Amino acid sequence: MDLHVTDLAVARGGVPVLEGVSFTVASGEALVLRGPNGIGKTTLLRTVAGLQPPLAGTVGLDREAMAYAGHSDGIKATLSVRENLTFWADVFATDRVDAALAAFELRPLADRLAGNLSAGQKRRLGLARMVVTGRPVWVMDEPTVSLDVNAVAMFAAAVRAHLAEGGMALLATHIELGLAEARLLELGGFRAKAPAADDFDGAFL
Numbered sequence: 001m002d003l004h005v006t007d008l009a010v011a012r013g014g015v016p017v018l019e020g021v022s023f024t025v026a027s028g029e030a031l032v033l034r035g036p037n038g039i040g041k042t043t044l045l046r047t048v049a050g051l052q053p054p055l056a057g058t059v060g061l062d063r064e065a066m067a068y069a070g071h072s073d074g075i076k077a078t079l080s081v082r083e084n085l086t087f088w089a090d091v092f093a094t095d096r097v098d099a100a101l102a103a104f105e106l107r108p109l110a111d112r113l114a115g116n117l118s119a120g121q122k123r124r125l126g127l128a129r130m131v132v133t134g135r136p137v138w139v140m141d142e143p144t145v146s147l148d149v150n151a152v153a154m155f156a157a158a159v160r161a162h163l164a165e166g167g168m169a170l171l172a173t174h175i176e177l178g179l180a181e182a183r184l185l186e187l188g189g190f191r192a193k194a195p196a197a198d199d200f201d202g203a204f205l
């Protein structure tokens with residue numbers, strides 16, 4: 001299984017931000033999207049994950065293949081760490097709660113209310129959700145924000161284990177991920193062009 005993205009154009013708030021984006025992520029590979037603030041990394045990730053429609057182009061895998069981790073961790077504060085992961089295991093019909101607790105060293109925190117976790121612990125719980133999904137494509141936006149050096153290493157190990165099982169990872173970040181083997185895609189060359197001056201309709205977009 002490969003992820004083929006072809007000639008994708010994406011918009012945010014109705015404004016085109018990137019166009020002509022093509023790449024392939026093969027089974028066992030990680031691709032890191034790079035570019036300055038505001039270029040459209042989040043928008044591109046959300047589009048690839050099927051959370052918003054593209055303006056043009058195709059994403060050659062069904063959204064059911066994707067697991068998306070965005071800026072918000074999607075944590076339920078009044079459930080414990082284990083209950084949060086069990087909730088997601090029910091949603092995705094998997095039995096990977098213990099594997100997820102182990103991957104992000106959450107066992108000692110399993111019975112703590114998620115609302116009482118520190119920022120880095122919350123992020124670890126949010127990332128552990130990816131393990132629980134059992135989905136082949138992990139789409140992750142700034143996954144290592146709030147993580148200390150030790151937790152970044154946990155994250156890198158979890159991604160490597162996922163890739164070793166034939167999974168794929170598509171990541172956006174400004175921070176070192178500890179994944180030297182990941183390929184990089186610079187988005188600078190894919191900025192959407194402003195509409196032509198004689199494009200009457202375009203002038204109102």
Ligand SMILES: Nc1ncnc2c1ncn2[C@@H]1O[C@H](COP(=O)(O)OP(=O)(O)OP(=O)(O)O)[C@@H](O)[C@H]1O
Nearest residue numbers: 012013014015017036037038039040041042043044
């Ligand atoms: N409602 C909106 N209308 C128009 N433009 C918007 C709207 N919301 C966001 N934008 C712009 O869309 C662009 C793409 O945003 P996006 O969050 O995808 O960028 P990013 O590369 O992920 O940024 P960062 O590195 O800061 O996280 C930004 O320039 C942003 O200002």
